[in-house]
Amino acid sequence: MRCFALVPCAGFGARAGSVVPKQYVPVAGRPMVVHTLKALAQVERLSGILVALAPGDDLFGPAWEQGAGPSRHRVWTAHCGGETRAATVTAGLAVLAERGAGDDDWVLVHDAARCLLRPEWVDHLIDACGRDAVGGLLALPLADTLKAAAGAGDPAAGQAGPRVAATVDRAGKWLAQTPQMFRLGMLREALATAGTAVTDESSALEAMGFAPRLVEGAYENLKVTYPADFALAERLMRSR
Numbered sequence: 001m002r003c004f005a006l007v008p009c010a011g012f013g014a015r016a017g018s019v020v021p022k023q024y025v026p027v028a029g030r031p032m033v034v035h036t037l038k039a040l041a042q043v044e045r046l047s048g049i050l051v052a053l054a055p056g057d058d059l060f061g062p063a064w065e066q067g068a069g070p071s072r073h074r075v076w077t078a079h080c081g082g083e084t085r086a087a088t089v090t091a092g093l094a095v096l097a098e099r100g101a102g103d104d105d106w107v108l109v110h111d112a113a114r115c116l117l118r119p120e121w122v123d124h125l126i127d128a129c130g131r132d133a134v135g136g137l138l139a140l141p142l143a144d145t146l147k148a149a150a151g152a153g154d155p156a157a158g159q160a161g162p163r164v165a166a167t168v169d170r171a172g173k174w175l176a177q178t179p180q181m182f183r184l185g186m187l188r189e190a191l192a193t194a195g196t197a198v199t200d201e202s203s204a205l206e207a208m209g210f211a212p213r214l215v216e217g218a219y220e221n222l223k224v225t226y227p228a229d230f231a232l233a234e235r236l237m238r239s240r
Helices: 032-041 060-065 085-098 119-129 184-194 201-207 227-239
Strands: 003-009 046-053 075-078 106-109 135-141 146-150 163-168 174-183 213-216
Touching: 003 032, 003 085, 032 046, 032 060, 032 119, 046 085, 075 085, 085 106, 085 184, 106 119, 106 184, 119 135, 119 174, 119 213, 135 201, 174 184, 174 201, 184 201
Parallel strands: 003 046, 003 106, 046 075, 135 213
Antiparallel strands: 106 174, 135 174, 146 163
């Protein structure tokens, strides 16, 4: 069994409110993506790590130079990013195949913005899914009460913001995280079938009728998305 990591790193992250793509915003003194890759590079069972960059991205090289470690030779780059996450992952799978990855090899797709990743979480996922017929993903059972929203309110009437439309039953609901681990050939076919609208790899497999395994992750494996998330990630990183 061979495992490869694929890190989509071609987005801009408009919700982060930064002047550079959010993966290059410093967290605890280093660009966020560097923390992500250093964690993946500590997973001994990964045969290689591919970073899928946007065409013309000239920020990754200097960023990685700040944190390159002894496993740097296992980190590859390709300027193959597309307009959507699905397009970037699809292009990244093709690059991995060119580098010798086979259809039966596992690919672990991980968000560049989940910079608090720990190597043991990746090993836990590999242990849980390595013999699974489909594969799976890190996820968390939903603990909070879940609300459905409606409308944007009427600022003129002092009603800014959306209103609660309903309380949604949280039983059996999970928050998807990454890495998400699937066979290269199966994932490529699923993405080609599902199209570019899917927001994660599991969704593509689900659209084909498969049921990926849910592997309990950690609350700390948060995705840095909004400005306040950077401060939280900074505190968590420094507390280590």
